[in-house]
């Protein structure tokens with residue numbers, strides 16, 4: 001039996017594929033390579049194509065004996081989603097509908113879903129737990145919440161069991177040095193800060209220093225990408241053992257401000273890293289910090305690389321050895 005990983009050539013997906021291969025799993029990957037990279041796929045069978053292409057996706061299910069799906073494929077940029085909401089509804093919501101329909105057709109009844117802290121919006125309290133209010137402040141989070149709800153209704157009607165993993169901010173790279181973060185264009189804080197350290201960018205823009213936080217900049221919970229990958233394996237195991245559907249936050253429980261991320265990066269890289277205060281970015285909540293107690297209790301998951309300094313060091317190793325990402 002094989003695990004189908006959608007978006008498995010992308011940043012987090014490629015780390016999950018690596019973790020599945022390490023476990024001896026048979027892996028099938030579907031990616032349209034919009035953001036993904038062939039070289040990020042360390043093994044398994046890669047199908048290049050789009051989830052919204054029913055003939056293509058139907059063939060993938062026909063040709064392989066799939067017993068579970070891990071669904072990463074989506075557009076996931078907060079800023080872009082505020083400028084082009086249609087793109088997010090089309091790819092994320094409609095794409096997930098196409099996937100669920102093919103799963104139903106093929107009789108596949110397990111899905112692990114990449115959800116996000118962005119489903120909560122501006123939290124009423126931190127750390128956030130899974131029972132807290134979901135009121136997204138951006139289109140991206142709204143589409144992810146719609147995807148979660150859609151999956152739940154497919155459970156009610158068709159028995160598709162799910163584990164929805166609401167990740168906080170992924171960062172870092174694989175210990176092997178072979179895979180890491182390479183988005184074009186890059187919009188995430190940690191890789192952008194490291195590009196300044198590499199001399200590829202003049203400075204880092206700090207989006208707003210007038211938030212109600214200690215230093216005025218947004219606070220996020222950074223979690224190592226390989227810790228996220230491990231959680232997917234545990235979630236799949238839960239479903240294979242007949243466990244109930246569930247939603248879990250995945251974060252370290254520690255919050256760091258944008259200014260703190262820059263400061264830690266200065267220490268790790270030894271470079272001065274010039275920063276400039278810019279206006280706020282639309283759709284950004286001030287503080288997102290996870291309570292991952294439920295994942296710890298029920299999945300037996302715990303992050304192994306919790307310190308921001310270690311996460312940034314791991315990202316720095318990748319960016320230094322791959323200054324142009326996967327490009328040869």
Ligand SMILES: NC(=O)c1ccc[n+]([C@@H]2O[C@H](COP(=O)([O-])OP(=O)(O)OC[C@H]3O[C@@H](n4cnc5c(N)ncnc54)[C@H](O)[C@@H]3O)[C@@H](O)[C@H]2O)c1
Nearest residue numbers: 007010011012031032034035036050051073074076114170
């Ligand atoms: N990066 C983060 O901090 C973060 C945090 C929370 C949740 N997430 C979620 O995790 C998932 C992966 O994030 P990532 O940072 O690895 O993103 P990514 O863009 O690197 O990976 C997504 C992959 O999906 C592929 N894809 C997109 N649409 C597709 C389609 N219609 N058909 C086939 N392939 C398609 C892309 O080519 C890409 O390789 C996303 O669903 C994202 O919403 C990411």
Ligand SMILES: O=c1ccn([C@@H]2O[C@H](COP(=O)(O)OP(=O)(O)O[C@H]3O[C@H](CO)[C@@H](O)[C@H](O)[C@H]3O)[C@@H](O)[C@H]2O)c(=O)[nH]1
Nearest residue numbers: 076078116117118168169187188189205206207218258284
């Ligand atoms: O050049 C930059 C880029 C980012 N930021 C700030 O840094 C923080 C983190 O931003 P970013 O790295 O873009 O991540 P988020 O917007 O927090 O979103 C990430 O984390 C979410 C979960 O919290 C996921 O759902 C998203 O997919 C993922 O992109 C935010 O406060 C941004 O405003 C800057 O100040 N300058």
